[in-house]
Amino acid sequence: MELTRVVALAGGVGGAKMAVGLQAAVPPGALTVIVNTGDDFEHWGLTICPDLDTVLYNLAGVHNPETGWGRDQESFRLLEAMGKLGGEDWFRLGDQDLALHLRRSEWLQQGARLSEITDRLRRALGVPSLVLPMSDEPVRTLVHTDEGDLPFQHYFVRLRCEPMVMDLSFVGAESARVPEAVAKALHNADLIVFCPSNPYLSIDPILSVPGMRRLLQEAPAPKVAVSPIVGGTAIKGPAAKMMRELGQMVSPLTVMDHFDELLDGFILDSADAEIAGAVQVPTLVTETLMTDLASKTKLAQEILTFAGQLAETRNTFSRPGRRPT
Amino acid sequence: MELTRVVALAGGVGGAKMAVGLQAAVPPGALTVIVNTGDDFEHWGLTICPDLDTVLYNLAGVHNPETGWGRDQESFRLLEAMGKLGGEDWFRLGDQDLALHLRRSEWLQQGARLSEITDRLRRALGVPSLVLPMSDEPVRTLVHTDEGDLPFQHYFVRLRCEPMVMDLSFVGAESARVPEAVAKALHNADLIVFCPSNPYLSIDPILSVPGMRRLLQEAPAPKVAVSPIVGGTAIKGPAAKMMRELGQMVSPLTVMDHFDELLDGFILDSADAEIAGAVQVPTLVTETLMTDLASKTKLAQEILTFAGQLAETRNTFSRPGRRPT
Numbered sequence: 001m002e003l004t005r006v007v008a009l010a011g012g013v014g015g016a017k018m019a020v021g022l023q024a025a026v027p028p029g030a031l032t033v034i035v036n037t038g039d040d041f042e043h044w045g046l047t048i049c050p051d052l053d054t055v056l057y058n059l060a061g062v063h064n065p066e067t068g069w070g071r072d073q074e075s076f077r078l079l080e081a082m083g084k085l086g087g088e089d090w091f092r093l094g095d096q097d098l099a100l101h102l103r104r105s106e107w108l109q110q111g112a113r114l115s116e117i118t119d120r121l122r123r124a125l126g127v128p129s130l131v132l133p134m135s136d137e138p139v140r141t142l143v144h145t146d147e148g149d150l151p152f153q154h155y156f157v158r159l160r161c162e163p164m165v166m167d168l169s170f171v172g173a174e175s176a177r178v179p180e181a182v183a184k185a186l187h188n189a190d191l192i193v194f195c196p197s198n199p200y201l202s203i204d205p206i207l208s209v210p211g212m213r214r215l216l217q218e219a220p221a222p223k224v225a226v227s228p229i230v231g232g233t234a235i236k237g238p239a240a241k242m243m244r245e246l247g248q249m250v251s252p253l254t255v256m257d258h259f260d261e262l263l264d265g266f267i268l269d270s271a272d273a274e275i276a277g278a279v280q281v282p283t284l285v286t287e288t289l290m291t292d293l294a295s296k297t298k299l300a301q302e303i304l305t306f307a308g309q310l311a312e313t314r315n316t317f318s319r320p321g322r323r324p325t
Numbered sequence: 326m327e328l329t330r331v332v333a334l335a336g337g338v339g340g341a342k343m344a345v346g347l348q349a350a351v352p353p354g355a356l357t358v359i360v361n362t363g364d365d366f367e368h369w370g371l372t373i374c375p376d377l378d379t380v381l382y383n384l385a386g387v388h389n390p391e392t393g394w395g396r397d398q399e400s401f402r403l404l405e406a407m408g409k410l411g412g413e414d415w416f417r418l419g420d421q422d423l424a425l426h427l428r429r430s431e432w433l434q435q436g437a438r439l440s441e442i443t444d445r446l447r448r449a450l451g452v453p454s455l456v457l458p459m460s461d462e463p464v465r466t467l468v469h470t471d472e473g474d475l476p477f478q479h480y481f482v483r484l485r486c487e488p489m490v491m492d493l494s495f496v497g498a499e500s501a502r503v504p505e506a507v508a509k510a511l512h513n514a515d516l517i518v519f520c521p522s523n524p525y526l527s528i529d530p531i532l533s534v535p536g537m538r539r540l541l542q543e544a545p546a547p548k549v550a551v552s553p554i555v556g557g558t559a560i561k562g563p564a565a566k567m568m569r570e571l572g573q574m575v576s577p578l579t580v581m582d583h584f585d586e587l588l589d590g591f592i593l594d595s596a597d598a599e600i601a602g603a604v605q606v607p608t609l610v611t612e613t614l615m616t617d618l619a620s621k622t623k624l625a626q627e628i629l630t631f632a633g634q635l636a637e638t639r640n641t642f643s644r645p646g647r648r649p650t
Contacts, residue, residue, distance in 0.1 A: 045431030077400050081424035085449045095420045099406035106370030124410045 003190035003308055004030045007221070011036045011202020012051045013068035013236055014228055015195035016058035021296030022193065023059055023129050025304055031129040032185040033059070036197070037114070038134075038141035038170055038205030041153045043091055044082070046098075046105040050153075051202065052118055052133060053100060060125035068236070071096040090158045115179045132185065134206040135176035141205055142169045152201070161238040165245045168200055173208040178215060186219045191307045194225035196288065198239045199258045200246075216262050222310040224265035224303060226288060227252035231271035235289070253278055265310045267303060282310055328515035328633050329355045332546070336361045336527020337376045338393035338561055339553055340520035341383035346621030347518065348384055348454050350629055356454040357510040358384070361522070362439070363459075363466035363495055363530030366478045368416055369407070371423075371430040375478075376527070377443055377458060378425060385450035393561070396421040415483045440504045457510065459531040460501035466530055467494045477526070486563040490570045493525055498533040503540060511544045516632045519550035521613065523564045524583045525571075541587050547635040549590035549628060551613060552577035556596035560614070578603055590635045592628060607635055 006026050008019050010033050019033045033055055040049045050069065057063035057071060064070045074094035083089035093101065100121060107117045113136040122131045143155040145163035155163060186192065197203055207213050216223060229252050234240040240250045248254045252272050256263065256279055266279050269288040276283045284306040290296040331351050333344050335358050344358045358380055365374045375394065382388035382396060389395045399419035408414035418426065425446060432442045438461040447456045468480040470488035480488060511517065522528055532538050541548060554577050559565040565575045573579045577597050581588065581604055591604050594613040601608045609631040615621040 044427045045434050046427070071406075075400065075402050075420070077420040078403060078424050078427075081396075081421040082428065085424055085428050085446070087424065087428055095400070095402040096406040098423070099403050099410055099412065102369045102371070102403075102407065103410050103412055109370050121410070 003221075003304055003311065005185075005188055005190045006031050006193065006304070007185050007189040007191070008033045008193045008195050009197075009203055009206050010034070010051070010055055010195040011197030012039070012054045015051070015197040015202060016055045016063070016068065017290040017296055018193065018195040018226060018300070019055055019129070020058050020293065021290060021298075021300030022303075024293065024297040025300035028128040029130070032181075032189075033129060033131050034182055034185070034206060035131060035133055036202045036205050038139050038201070038208075039152050039156070040138065040140065041151060043093075043153075044087065046101045047108050048091075048093070048101050049104065049114070049118075049133070052131065053097070055131055056100075056118075056122055056125055056127060059122070059127040059129055059131065062125065070094050091153060092157075113179075115181060130181070130185065132179060132182050134178075134182065134212070135209045136179055137172060137176040139170050139172045139176050139205060139208065141201065142171050144168065156201075156238075161241065165200075165238075165242050168204065170205050170208040173205070174210065176209045178209050178211045183211075183215055186215045186221075189219055189221040190311070191304065192216065192219060192221050192223040193303060193307075194223070194259060194263070196226040196228035196235065198228060198234070198237050198242070199255050200239070200242055201237075203259070213262070222264040222307045222314065223262055224267060224284075224307055224310070225255065225259055225263050226267040226299075226303070227255050227269065227272070229255055229272075230269040230288060251275065256280070264314070265306060267299075267306070282306075282313070328546075328629055328636065330510075330513055330515045330546075331356050331518065331629070332510050332514040332516070333358045333518045333520050334522075334528055334531050335359070335376070335380055335520040336522030337364070337379045340376070340522040340527060341380045341388070341393065342615040342621055343518065343520040343551060343625070344380055344454070345383050345618065346615060346623075346625030347628075349618065349622040350625035353453040354455070357506075357514075358454060358456050359459055359507055359510070359531060360456060361459060361527045361530050363464050363526070363533075364477050364481070365463065365465065366476060368418075368478075369412065371426045372433050373416075373418070373426050374429065374439070374443075374458070377456065378422070380456055381425075381443075381447055381450055381452060384447070384452040384454055384456065387450065395419055416478060438504075440506060455506070455510065457504060457507050459503075459507065459537070460534045461504055462497060462501040464498045464501050464530060464533065465496045466526065467496050469493065481526075481563075486566065490525075490563075490567050493529065495530050495533040498530070499535065501534045503534050503536045508536075508540055511540045511546075514544055514546040515636075516629065517541065517544060517546050517548040518628060518632075519548070519584060519588070521551040521553035521560065523553060523559070523562055523567070524580050525564070525567055526562075528584070538587070547589040547632045547639065548587055549592060549609075549632055549635070550580065550584055550588050551592040551624075551628070552580050552594065552597070554580055554597075555594040555613060576600065581605070589639070590632060592624075592631070607631075607638070 036051045054069045141152040144167040147163040266283045379394045466477040469492040472488040591608045
């Protein structure tokens with residue numbers, strides 16, 4: 001069974017890499033990426049959406065290949081000048097990058113919706129895939145730590161994830177709504193992929209939007225997740241550290257359990273092959289490290305094949321090991 | 326008579342050069358520059374105050390010495406990226422320069438007054454002189470031309486002053502007020518200098534703020550103007566072209582007539598020595614071209630000496646050739 005209309009749920013760098021692979025593996029325009037906006041924040045009077053931008057830059061191929069976020073061949077002259085004027089300079093905004101923040105912030109000021117703005121930006125950047133924020137209304141991740149409650153970027157960038165995380169909340173989620181384009185994409189999808197993003201910081205905010213979880217449950221497409229935990233640690237970011245702080249085992253199984261009721265399939269790295277038998281849904285074991293376009297595309301193609309088999313099996317048998325939803 | 330507390334009325338580049346000379350010629354902190362804000366505009370969602378910035382950058386010594394405006398060793402990477410995103414790129418905003426626009430715009434959003442913001446910026450830039458906007462309320466110069474009514478920067482930058490000027494209006498002036506610091510500076514001044522700025526575009530907006538003209542008339546200090554017209558043309562900008570379009574003679578006498586009731590003395594360039602006899606107030610004839618710090622400072626020192634003589638004469642005799650005010 002060939003799957004073309006693919007929806008990916010993504011956070012920042014890990015999600016963007018997976019999205020790049022999927023974009024390369026499906027026809028132009030067949031990929032829709034639903035992106036976490038819990039990381040968004042107000043800075044220097046601008047509204048900054050780091051995950052949306054990371055996804056856009058990666059899909060446009062203008063990202064910094066070393067960091068995974070920000071623009072390639074970036075300069076930081078405005079940031080330096082801002083520091084000299086006494087402004088905050090802990091969040092590294094590049095000169096080219098700032099053009100996008102200014103454009104988005106001006107449009108938001110004028111009353112445009114974030115979905116509409118994101119669509120204008122992805123067209124300007126020549127991105128063929130749809131990129132959709134999880135909601136148009138602001139949702140802001142608040143990190144409850146041993147050093148107090150921290151707005152996400154203060155935890156993540158300013159304090160380099162050093163405080164111990166006790167809990168998270170998604171401020172504004174209760175009054176956020178799933179944008180119509182997101183609901184439509186989920187309903188029409190042939191495959192839904194939870195990218196290897198931080199489950200707590202990147203995927204949970206998406207799931208916190210009222211109705212999102214139900215739309216995922218009701219979507220007829222198979223839903224698979226790629227583990228962001230490989231060989232006992234996170235490929236990038238604080239996922240493993242947070243699992244420990246939240247009293248969880250640092251394991252792909254923790255990710256699987258976290259999303260269990262939503263998933264029809266799981267993708268494990270070969271480094272974790274020995275635990276494949278413990279996963280309660282069909283599991284693909286493969287190389288999941290995405291270091292270049294070839295490895296991103298190869299992983300995406302394998303996921304498409306795996307999910308195609310899942311979809312065929314689902315049409316024949318009831319799914320094993322699933323709790324009623 | 327030694328004059329120390331000097332107030333300068335200034336627009337952009339010409340005014341800023343004169344202010345630099347005056348700053349060098351008086352004790353630190355003794356100069357106050359009252360700056361035109363009629364050129365201010367909203368662009369990319371930011372509030373931009375070109376004349377305030379030109380004065381600040383020149384007084385801080387971080388201006389571009391070739392253009393007279395903008396920052397030295399500037400780059401334009403954000404502007405380029407903005408153009409690629411489909412944004413307007415006709416107004417050349419540099420990367421370092423934008424730090425200041427962001428900082429000011431954020432403070433304005435937070436409700437701070439322009440005077441207060443300008444004072445924070447001049448301190449951050451290490452400027453010893455006071456720099457004051459002509460008002461905290463927005464006043465916007467509208468240029469009535471043969472191509473229709475144009476916001477100032479559209480006339481000045483986008484259309485390069487090409488349309489024929491028929492009239493000017495200062496939108497918002499009727500509800501603007503003279504900031505208290507401006508009134509105080511004028512009252513306490515030992516000397517008030519009308520810089521060689523465009524009389525219509527730079528000085529008239531300052532005079533359009535209700536009460537400003539009366540404060541100038543009532544200020545006990547001598548008031549002198551430096552002619553921006555030298556040898557039948559303007560040193561910089563469209564002053565001469567506008568004089569022709571407005572049916573005026575392109576001459577320092579036109580500038581003198583324009584401000585006549587306010588002035589006690591006039592400063593003419595040596596190139597125009599032959600018309601000195603036609604000026605109705607005491608006139609200093611000297612080299613007025615300001616090409617470097619030395620020539621700026623020398624002109625300022627000559628103005629201080631000239632005005633000191635004026636003040637002494639005024640204390641002895643009634644002033645010649647003045648209409649009753």
